Amino acid sequence: MTPIRGFLKGKDLFGLIGISNLAIIATVIIIVAILGIEGLRIFIKEGVNFISTSVWSGVRERYGILFALGGTLITGVMAISIALVMAVASSITIVEILPRRLKPLISSLVDLSASIPTVIYGLWGLFVLAPLLANIAENPLLSALKSYLGSPGSLGTSLFTGSILLSIMISPFATAIVREALYSVPKYVDEALYSLGLTRFEVIMLKVRYIRRAILVAAMVAYGRAVGETIAVSMVVGNVVNPEFWKILNPGYTIASLIADQYQNAESYYYMVPAIFGAALILFAIGLAVNIAVIAISRGARYGD
Amino acid sequence: METRILRSYAGLALAVVITVAGLTPLIHLIAVVAVNGVKAISKNFPGFFFEERAIPGSEAIGGVGPYIVGTLILTTVASLIGIPISILAAVYTTQSVRTRLGPITSTFVRTMIEFPTIVVGLTVYGVLRILDLGLQAIGLHSPIPRFSALSGSIALAIIMTPFIYSQVEVSLREVPTHLREAVYSLGGSRLISSYILLRYVKASILAGIGIGVGKAMGETAPLLFTAFGSEYYPSGGLEALLKPIGALTLGIYTMALSGYSNWVEASWGAAFMLLAISIALFTAIRIISSRG
Numbered sequence: 001m002t003p004i005r006g007f008l009k010g011k012d013l014f015g016l017i018g019i020s021n022l023a024i025i026a027t028v029i030i031i032v033a034i035l036g037i038e039g040l041r042i043f044i045k046e047g048v049n050f051i052s053t054s055v056w057s058g059v060r061e062r063y064g065i066l067f068a069l070g071g072t073l074i075t076g077v078m079a080i081s082i083a084l085v086m087a088v089a090s091s092i093t094i095v096e097i098l099p100r101r102l103k104p105l106i107s108s109l110v111d112l113s114a115s116i117p118t119v120i121y122g123l124w125g126l127f128v129l130a131p132l133l134a135n136i137a138e139n140p141l142l143s144a145l146k147s148y149l150g151s152p153g154s155l156g157t158s159l160f161t162g163s164i165l166l167s168i169m170i171s172p173f174a175t176a177i178v179r180e181a182l183y184s185v186p187k188y189v190d191e192a193l194y195s196l197g198l199t200r201f202e203v204i205m206l207k208v209r210y211i212r213r214a215i216l217v218a219a220m221v222a223y224g225r226a227v228g229e230t231i232a233v234s235m236v237v238g239n240v241v242n243p244e245f246w247k248i249l250n251p252g253y254t255i256a257s258l259i260a261d262q263y264q265n266a267e268s269y270y271y272m273v274p275a276i277f278g279a280a281l282i283l284f285a286i287g288l289a290v291n292i293a294v295i296a297i298s299r300g301a302r303y304g305d
Numbered sequence: 306m307e308t309r310i311l312r313s314y315a316g317l318a319l320a321v322v323i324t325v326a327g328l329t330p331l332i333h334l335i336a337v338v339a340v341n342g343v344k345a346i347s348k349n350f351p352g353f354f355f356e357e358r359a360i361p362g363s364e365a366i367g368g369v370g371p372y373i374v375g376t377l378i379l380t381t382v383a384s385l386i387g388i389p390i391s392i393l394a395a396v397y398t399t400q401s402v403r404t405r406l407g408p409i410t411s412t413f414v415r416t417m418i419e420f421p422t423i424v425v426g427l428t429v430y431g432v433l434r435i436l437d438l439g440l441q442a443i444g445l446h447s448p449i450p451r452f453s454a455l456s457g458s459i460a461l462a463i464i465m466t467p468f469i470y471s472q473v474e475v476s477l478r479e480v481p482t483h484l485r486e487a488v489y490s491l492g493g494s495r496l497i498s499s500y501i502l503l504r505y506v507k508a509s510i511l512a513g514i515g516i517g518v519g520k521a522m523g524e525t526a527p528l529l530f531t532a533f534g535s536e537y538y539p540s541g542g543l544e545a546l547l548k549p550i551g552a553l554t555l556g557i558y559t560m561a562l563s564g565y566s567n568w569v570e571a572s573w574g575a576a577f578m579l580l581a582i583s584i585a586l587f588t589a590i591r592i593i594s595s596r597g
Binding site for chain 1: 309310312313314315316317319320321323324326327328330331333334337338389390391393394396397398400401404406407409410413414416417419420421422423424425427428431432434435463466470494495496499519522523524525526529530533554557558561562569572573576579580583584586587591
């Protein structure tokens, strides 16, 4: 058979569809390259100031994103702390407590919440959650702490509101991982533990210890989500340059919400586009670090140590 | 002994209470969006589905027609780009032997799925901007404007690709060996064998497409720097692909933050539509994958 006839019969065409693979690889490379190229321009201009100062001024062409970096780290840490408690508790409930017939229903509800568009969480966060949290912040006990915690924007927008909304949004992702790990603890472990005469809760807590590595992975995956989440956070975080980002009841910025908030005036200033790319580069670097950590953790033994 | 049993019950109760507390926001969100959304839509029914945005601050609720059309266009064009590429790439990865291209693709896809979506949109914008600046130097313009329906669709295609690819890859790998061997033994070309295998895992591929398209449809962040948003119906035939375009998600975002009460109300209506579609899609995917 000549090569031409083979080609016509579709024998050698198979190699051609590898073009799709090349397209995917090229896309990833281009994304990383463009982040690097555009982002580096701001680092050349601002140097370390870009991540060590808190200023975002197109008019003066000064850019330092410490306030947004701090906002991202703080909202992320608060969100995963809450999300992890949620994830472990709901995994225990689903796997160990619920009657068999209710398990799929509750599991589906959790999974459904992961598939709701984030802008809807943002809408709910802005008009339901933020006013609620603003009321709590007016509580005399908290207003006494105003100088330490700050006070939210007029609509109740704050870094704290952003953290709570984030925790609601990321806990289904953490739950999915913890739940599957808890399901996959071998039956004989259960039997061995019960045979020691332990109570149900003691057995469950030992099983939770047993899957602690999966819980750590869940935390990292959820953190990755939290760092990259843009729209919902942007709607409730206040979008204010807040150099004192540790005062969590103040409105603030995260890196992602900063980028999203600048889309309309980015091209009005000479260095703003590079500054946005620089911010995206930092975001990407955080995400990459989290991913490497996830891979490193899950490489080890699957359970225990 | 007594206290240990008591502590056990207390612990179990605590877990249930936290779970209920965790599910409450979800139930509340669905309820609030449904109530406010239905209220908004019924104020201007059925005009809400095809009218344009109302005058800000007026009594009229207006409609979200252009946003619906925008979401349809963006999702369709993104699917036309993203679905074939991800399926073909997954077929190549699972069916090719002796090349490293497959495993490398899978590694890259795992990175890709973790990219924050705002970063995807931003880089599409960045590439098209540099392309445009470069072409302007020699007196030309970029064939794809950076703020356009097409650039938004490219961003969405990049977002859906890793989801579809991963699903197709897994399902093709799960085809039992005896079946795979039987297909190969028919003596057809590799393309034809792959096609037969694809048909065998049809249900799970459909589910993958559903997940990917659903993700793309619900995205807002990647559209900011690309599709940019527009309150008007796209016009001018295919030319419309080269102009900024609105989307339901972008509409909700801008109207909710506008501060005008009639726009905020309209954003609840749009959110209800989007929520209904995503719940329907989620249920459909569940049914398809449980059959597959």
